[in-house]
Amino acid sequence: MAPQNTNPDTTDCSQHECPFTVSQLVAAMASENDILDRTTGASEEEQTSFADTIQQYWEAGPSKRFLCSLVRNYIRQLGEHNVQSEALWNLLLLALQQRHSEIPDPHQSCYVTFSMPTQQQKQLTVRIYPYHNDVALRIWEAGAVLAEFLLQHPEWVAHQTVVELGAGVGLTSLVAAACSASHVYCTDFTEVCLQNLQHNIERNQLDCTISCGYLEWEAFGNYQEASDPRLQESCEKIAQANLLIAADVVYDVCAIPSLVKTFQRFFSDSDKDDDSKTILLASTMRRRETFAVLQDELKAKGIDCNVVADGDYYAELPLVFPMNFVQPRKDVNIYVLKIGKG
Structure with missing residues (x-):
């Protein structure tokens, strides 16, 4: 059995002995899997912590496409019926309001x-x-x-x-x-x-x-x-x-x-x-x-x-x-x- 993670904002990267907070992973536009692997069964407090992390980078930081995809997949993996955090629901609404064309904008920086x-x-x-x-x-x-x-x-x-x-x-x-x-x-x-x-x-x-x-x-x-x-x-x-x-x-x-x-x-x-x-x-x-x-x-x-x-x-x-x-x-x-x- 894998050891329990006592820090809700911490994940580890596969075989590497190098812990990262969710905030650090998001800031680096890391693989979604590295972030989502720790979402199963997240408590209301952990869901709110995740939502606050994404909100922190919303205006200045990683690509909006990356953030929107991460939010949608976080909730999909968590299961809509398991969402307890109002902050997470508000973040989903924000992500859904963010409109992207089918073709990514090549001039978008992050x-x-x-x-x-x-x-x-x-x-x-x-x-x-x-x-x-x-x-x-x-x-x-x-x-x-x-x-x-x-x-x-x-x-x-x-x-x-x-x-x-x-x-x-x-x-x-x-x-x-x-x-x-x-x-x-x-x-x-x-x-x-x-x-x-x-x-x-x-x-x-x-x-x-x-x-x-x-x-x-x-x-x-x-x-x-x-x-x-x-x-x-x-x-x-x-x-x-x-x-x-x-x-x-x-x-x-x-x-x-x-x-x-x-x-x-x-x-x-x-x-x-x-x-x-x-x-x-x-x-x-x-x-x-x-x-x-x-x-x-x-x-x-x-x-x-x-x-x-x-x-x-x-x-x-x-x-x-x-x-x-x-x-x-x-x-x-x-x-x-x-x-x-x-």
Whole structure:
């Protein structure tokens, strides 16, 4: 028999020894199942606590679609005849009044908030666009896993000058900054992504110099900054960096040659010895054939690629970013890339 939970606002996340309050799970737009698993037989007091939690985030926080779906499914699982809380009924009425079109609004943004287990117990809030067709406006599995890895091993980024490729909403870069990096520079490609990155940097006041800028891999890898002045700042920042991090950037076979050229330039285009520079790459295994292409390209460029952490390791890690991901954390590997020794 499972142990009884004495805190009505607390749930645990499957096999991970990391308790979350319902409030924390809602703030992170976690899987509905993680929240609903504790609703069976909820008392009137627990129902009211749930309703108050949702109301807390109604105007500013997770997606309204997420909240409305959660409320409807909460009551469906509880059973309408078991609803005792007036606050819960009022919340259902509010959810039913919230009108959504059949097609989600791609321009609808929301905020997700996480509590990071650092010495300062920092809270991190990022704006995402969960329905936008720009993949850089959401949080992905490998980015969350790499961020959790850095929280457990801050020595990778502490006092380092860090650059992130494909930073997206900036979650991993922000975590690197919170882990005492000396400077973090996060890069991406689209204008809407860069604007959102800047917003998230400004929203989270961290004790680290953190900035963002434009980077297109093909142009950067081929030293084309003279014809594309937008690359100039990124070229200078990357040349100064000790550590390059990247997560969920291996998903398009056509982009892999440009990505590897970017890795190669990172190692070679500086006044520092190649051996002083390192790449941490986190990749979700969606198609092994795609990753095999990356491995072949790296080998051809003389770049060694070795596993640092895999799914078995993550099973022991505290879960910090409980988003509703498509794939489990066990499908993510973290690799260290270095220039080969010959």
